Amino acid sequence: MRPETPGPEETARNGGTRRLALPVAPNPEAVERLRLALEVPAAIARVLVSRGLANVADAKAFLSPDPSGLHDPFLLAGIPQAVEKLAATARSGGRVVVFGDYDCDGVGAVAILTTVLRRLGADARAFIPHRIHDGYGLKPAVMARALAEHEPDGLVTVDCGITAVDSVAEALDRGLYVIVTDHHLPPSALPQGGILIDPKLPGCTYPFKDLCGAGISWKLCEALLIATGEAAGIGPQKRLSWLASLAKIAALSTIADMVPLTGENRILASWGLAGLADPRSPGLTALLARSAISPGCPPSAREVAFRIAPRLNAAGRIDHAYRSLELLTTTDKSRADALAEEIELANTERRSMQARLVEVVLKRIAKTFSAERDGIVIEAGEVAEGWHRGILGIAASRVAAEVRRPVLLLSWDGEWVSGSGRTYGKTPLFERLAPVARRHARDFGGHEAALGLTLPASSYDAFREEAGRVFADGGDPEEWIEEIRIDSLLLASEVNRELVHSLQKFEPHGMQNPRPVFLLRGLTWDGAARSVGESGLRFTLRHESLRLDAVGWELAATPPEARRGTFDVAAQVSLDAYTGRPSISVLDLFPSSNPSLERATCS
Numbered sequence: 149m150r151p152e153t154p155g156p157e158e159t160a161r162n163g164g165t166r167r168l169a170l171p172v173a174p175n176p177e178a179v180e181r182l183r184l185a186l187e188v189p190a191a192i193a194r195v196l197v198s199r200g201l202a203n204v205a206d207a208k209a210f211l212s213p214d215p216s217g218l219h220d221p222f223l224l225a226g227i228p229q230a231v232e233k234l235a236a237t238a239r240s241g242g243r244v245v246v247f248g249d250y251d252c253d254g255v256g257a258v259a260i261l262t263t264v265l266r267r268l269g270a271d272a273r274a275f276i277p278h279r280i281h282d283g284y285g286l287k288p289a290v291m292a293r294a295l296a297e298h299e300p301d302g303l304v305t306v307d308c309g310i311t312a313v314d315s316v317a318e319a320l321d322r323g324l325y326v327i328v329t330d331h332h333l334p335p336s337a338l339p340q341g342g343i344l345i346d347p348k349l350p351g352c353t354y355p356f357k358d359l360c361g362a363g364i365s366w367k368l369c370e371a372l373l374i375a376t377g378e379a380a381g382i383g384p385q386k387r388l389s390w391l392a393s394l395a396k397i398a399a400l401s402t403i404a405d406m407v408p409l410t411g412e413n414r415i416l417a418s419w420g421l422a423g424l425a426d427p428r429s430p431g432l433t434a435l436l437a438r439s440a441i442s443p444g445c446p447p448s449a450r451e452v453a454f455r456i457a458p459r460l461n462a463a464g465r466i467d468h469a470y471r472s473l474e475l476l477t478t479t480d481k482s483r484a485d486a487l488a489e490e491i492e493l494a495n496t497e498r499r500s501m502q503a504r505l506v507e508v509v510l511k512r513i514a515k516t517f518s519a520e521r522d523g524i525v526i527e528a529g530e531v532a533e534g535w536h537r538g539i540l541g542i543a544a545s546r547v548a549a550e551v552r553r554p555v556l557l558l559s560w561d562g563e564w565v566s567g568s569g570r571t572y573g574k575t576p577l578f579e580r581l582a583p584v585a586r587r588h589a590r591d592f593g594g595h596e597a598a599l600g601l602t603l604p605a606s607s608y609d610a611f612r613e614e615a616g617r618v619f620a621d622g623g624d625p626e627e628w629i630e631e632i633r634i635d636s637l638l639l640a641s642e643v644n645r646e647l648v649h650s651l652q653k654f655e656p657h658g659m660q661n662p663r664p665v666f667l668l669r670g671l672t673w674d675g676a677a678r679s680v681g682e683s684g685l686r687f688t689l690r691h692e693s694l695r696l697d698a699v700g701w702e703l704a705a706t707p708p709e710a711r712r713g714t715f716d717v718a719a720q721v722s723l724d725a726y727t728g729r730p731s732i733s734v735l736d737l738f739p740s741s742n743p744s745l746e747r748a749t750c751s
């Protein structure tokens with residue numbers, strides 16, 4: 149194995165903001181072994197090897213994800229104790245509050261656990277905080293309301309709680325049992341006295357660490373059904389069909405929460421997506437119809453991320469996430485249709501509010517912002533003028549994509565100003581902003597790429613100025629260069645139906661499992677092209693006597709003189725939706741005479 153140093157191959161089109169990252173040349177023996185053992189095209193074997201799946205069993209498991217590959221849920225630290233408590237509650241018809249979160253992951257986690265607890269005989273009550281009035285997590289005041297409202301025997305958190313030291317102590321003081329299930333990074337000071345379930349806990353030896361909140365909720369249910377299902381009339385066969393139908397919800401949450409689509413997440417996602425071809429539940433049926441998913445077809449991960457999850461999230465942004473929860477759990481068809489309609493309206497409103505706010509921000513900074521000088525955009529406005537708290541984060545990410553810098557949007561709220569930030573490229577926004585935020589903010593939280601904060605209104609100007617200074621100095625162009633990661637080189641002669649067919653087995657695509665990207669070298673383009681869509685081109689590339697159908701969805705801006713010549717082409721391979729022939733979808737092309745590519749070979 150010989151590492152290829154990725155060279156800075158600049159594009160002809162956008163002046164060096166993009167470059168190729170070439171893979172380590174795969175070991176030819178490993179490629180050959182996989183090709184023979186799996187009976188796949190050599191190009192597929194090369195991609196597998198370059199993705200770290202050189203082992204035949206690993207590669208096989210990856211290409212056909214199957215529920216039999218799931219880990220024993222009882223290996224998750226805390227699950228045996230949690231099952232014992234919840235089983236006792238269910239047996240005696242006791243009451244338990246499932247405390248969740250307002251996003252797609254949190255709502256899915258609540259839906260899964262309450263459904264199973266109720267089926268097992270518990271009086272399970274859902275509690276989801278209000279995104280704007282309560283904010284995220286098991287805060288003491290919000291928990292107090294949940295407990296006053298439901299007077300439960302026990303409390304289970306999903307998708308939150310691992311930092312809630314005071315709240316857990318308070319609930320235990322009141323004589324409740326507490327089970328915290330979370331997937332966020334545990335703090336060094338953990339809640340004491342409750343049962344904690346989080347694969348990222350230091351003592352937890354569970355083999356897979358990247359489950360989302362709903363994934364953990366699903367694992368807890370799997371354990372509950374194994375331990376107590378038989379007594380409730382749910383034998384192994386029935387259990388499997390319960391888990392399959394709950395996997396439909398877990399799949400939506402897993403994709404929406406942007407956890408890596410590898411390992412157990414890949415199994416849950418593909419099992420659930422396949423199941424969604426026949427959604428059964430009236431809520432999922434209505435939701436898929438509203439999302440324009442063809443009946444009888446499993447949605448793709450992309451359709452979940454761009455159509456289904458935004459709808460489930462819209463209720464929590466505009467109104468209350470209870471609507472999405474009810475949609476996922478109702479058994480009444482007319483109620484499901486009504487809820488889907490309400491959620492559709494919320495999503496339409498969310499979309500237009502977001503578009504308006506993005507426009508307002510871009511207009512406001514048009515004269516003042518310069519990407520060369522400013523490393524960050526920080527703007528604040530009045531709720532009444534469209535700076536609605538529920539959409540600040542998604543609007544910030546749109547603006548960030550536009551200005552190619554991190555963006556923080558806040559809205560005034562009496563003595564406070566609060567909002568959300570989104571990073572751009574590889575800028576460690578959270579880390580870099582933390583010292584400034586800690587000096588001024590009342591609340592500040594997040595991770596590398598996204599953050600939320602609340603400041604006293606009186607500190608806003610000072611915060612904005614100090615943050616601006618940190619970013620003005622810290623602008624490293626390396627952070628903003630977009631890398632096209634190549635999985636493998638590909639010969640024009642390798643583009644065929646068999647390749648397309650094998651590539652389908654890499655789905656579902658998402659975090660840490662992107663659609664494979666190939667580099668095809670030395671293809672000529674005579675410059676002829678037809679426009680397609682808003683910014684795309686359709687054209688033919690040639691290699692010796694071979695012709696390849698190509699489409700480039702962002703290539704329309706390529707000047708005519710840059711369309712003629714011989715190119716190295718970064719592309720994905722699929723069946724063309726119109727012609728039905730294998731074709732390549734061009735991400736970018738680079739003039740072919742690039743010497744730093746000469747060292748890379750196909751096998």
Ligand SMILES: [Mn+2]
Pocket residue numbers: 253254307331360361405
């Ligand atoms: Mn989550």
